[in-house]
Amino acid sequence: MEREADLLDTARANVDRAAHRLGLDEGLLEVLQNPEREITVYVPLVRADGRVTVFPGHRVQHSSVRGPCKGGIRYHPDVTLEETRALAALMTWKCAVVNIPYGGGKGGIRCDPTAMTPWELEELTRKFTRMIMPVIGPHKDIPAPDVNTSSLTMAWIMDSAEEVAGEPVPGIVTGKPVGLWGSLGREEATSRGLVVVVQELMRACGIQPREATVAVQGFGKVGGIAARLLAEAGYRVVAVSDVSAGIFRAEGLDIREVSAYVRDNPCHLLAGYAGVGVEPISNQDLLELDVTVLIPAALEHQIREENAGRVRARFVVEGANGPTTTAADRILEGKGVLVVPDILANAGGVVVSYFEWVQNIQALFWDAEEVNARLEATMKRALGEVLEAGRSWGVDLRTAAYMLALTRVMEAMHARGLLPRARALAMMGGSGTH
Ligand code: NAD
Numbered sequence: 001m002e003r004e005a006d007l008l009d010t011a012r013a014n015v016d017r018a019a020h021r022l023g024l025d026e027g028l029l030e031v032l033q034n035p036e037r038e039i040t041v042y043v044p045l046v047r048a049d050g051r052v053t054v055f056p057g058h059r060v061q062h063s064s065v066r067g068p069c070k071g072g073i074r075y076h077p078d079v080t081l082e083e084t085r086a087l088a089a090l091m092t093w094k095c096a097v098v099n100i101p102y103g104g105g106k107g108g109i110r111c112d113p114t115a116m117t118p119w120e121l122e123e124l125t126r127k128f129t130r131m132i133m134p135v136i137g138p139h140k141d142i143p144a145p146d147v148n149t150s151s152l153t154m155a156w157i158m159d160s161a162e163e164v165a166g167e168p169v170p171g172i173v174t175g176k177p178v179g180l181w182g183s184l185g186r187e188e189a190t191s192r193g194l195v196v197v198v199q200e201l202m203r204a205c206g207i208q209p210r211e212a213t214v215a216v217q218g219f220g221k222v223g224g225i226a227a228r229l230l231a232e233a234g235y236r237v238v239a240v241s242d243v244s245a246g247i248f249r250a251e252g253l254d255i256r257e258v259s260a261y262v263r264d265n266p267c268h269l270l271a272g273y274a275g276v277g278v279e280p281i282s283n284q285d286l287l288e289l290d291v292t293v294l295i296p297a298a299l300e301h302q303i304r305e306e307n308a309g310r311v312r313a314r315f316v317v318e319g320a321n322g323p324t325t326t327a328a329d330r331i332l333e334g335k336g337v338l339v340v341p342d343i344l345a346n347a348g349g350v351v352v353s354y355f356e357w358v359q360n361i362q363a364l365f366w367d368a369e370e371v372n373a374r375l376e377a378t379m380k381r382a383l384g385e386v387l388e389a390g391r392s393w394g395v396d397l398r399t400a401a402y403m404l405a406l407t408r409v410m411e412a413m414h415a416r417g418l419l420p421r422a423r424a425l426a427m428m429g430g431s432g433t434h
Helices: 002-022 026-033 081-097 118-132 151-165 189-204 221-232 255-264 283-287 326-335 348-362 368-393 397-415 421-431
Strands: 037-046 052-063 069-076 104-110 141-145 213-217 236-241 246-248 293-296 315-317 338-340
Touching: 002 026, 002 081, 002 326, 002 397, 026 397, 037 081, 037 118, 052 069, 052 081, 052 118, 052 141, 069 081, 069 151, 069 348, 081 104, 081 348, 081 397, 104 118, 104 141, 118 151, 141 151, 141 348, 189 221, 189 293, 189 315, 189 338, 189 348, 189 368, 213 221, 213 283, 221 236, 221 255, 221 293, 236 255, 236 283, 246 283, 326 338, 338 397, 348 368, 368 397
Parallel strands: 069 104, 069 141, 213 236, 213 293, 293 315, 315 338
Antiparallel strands: 037 052, 052 104, 236 246
16 A cells, blocks of 8 residues: 555656646646546445445546546555545546547545455446446546456446446446457557557667567566567567566567466466576566666566666666656666656557447447557557657656646646636747647
8 A cells, every 4th residue: 555655656746747847837736636526435235145345436537628537447455535536647647648538537446356256246346337327428437447357347337337328338438348349459458559669669769679678577468468469579578577486588588488388377477487598587687687678567666766776778668557766767867768658658558448439439340450550550659749749848758748748638728718828828838839
């Protein structure tokens, strides 16, 4: 919980820093740092053993100025309104930086899903859905999976919403099963977006895939798939790790074989993997490898003041949310390491969520090639815009991404007449618009 609080402080500090560079006054910053609306519900559930438990749940809508609110729903014992509020704001900035027509939202239920039966989880989800129905909807606020929720949870939400609405509303959630209005390409989308970022950076620097070495921390949904896609694209993935172990091979790992091992291992972990020429490596040493690209894709705050000075990668592309602390950012910047921030690098998932919603609204299904091509175009454009913003504002890419996001939100507020006109024009004219 303490770690999560740190992460939320870091996110707030990133907004403060960008706002300061844009010259925003305190009043406007207060508007941007606070949500438009938040609702708390208390969901009563008759448990399998006959007891009644009440679960607090939240849905926070940080901003709807650029479009409907968008963001996941998590089930975790640590869920609080404060955490949900901060995560909702992050979604506003993430959607704005990749320029999809959404604001930001987030939801959660304080519960321990590991101590609940599947039937209890379904019932909890259905009751929660009915209680937040007044504020969600395909044109209001669109939830998605997050920690401990899945495509099945989204199917329950959609089904419950349709019972209330009396008609199909597939666009009310994204991340649904492909057989129930879900989009092809959604599961791989975050990793595929990350890989597009790596490929674009290498292309811009004239580095051929076979010349680039990559280390990936975390071998789950984001890191595992990113490592496989990069290896398929010809990159030399020399190290990967998960919570159980780390492995290193200077000539490059056989990622297909490693993935098959993890898939077939009953605990789905790297522990015990032994390929030819493969050496064990600690998570700390992996972060300090002399590689072209480092992809932290496990946990927050892995690159900190203590170890940032020893990072030797040329590029850090953030798969996880908040893997780099503010102090580490300054150290990496001083060393000339280019950090592509999480709100851009791992936005592929929300981009394909947007595509799912577009398909649902049109009742038209795209094939995987179309989804992937559109994702690639969106990520390339967003990266290009953040690189350009960094150059023109003379700031690191994280600050540039936040400045760009804040500017886009303020442009929408300005167009709606929500900003004092003279000040808005002066501010945007003074800082350059993108
Ligand atoms: P996941 O649970 O599928 O995978 C997490 C991986 O990290 C696992 O391999 C786990 O073993 C490893 N790990 C856990 N503790 C570790 C430790 N101490 N050292 C090294 N490895 C450790 O989760 P995921 O969906 O891949 O998410 C990873 C990160 O990416 C999170 O920060 C998440 O918020 C972020 N993210 C995920 C998505 C998505 O679409 N899944 C989108 C945006 C951001």
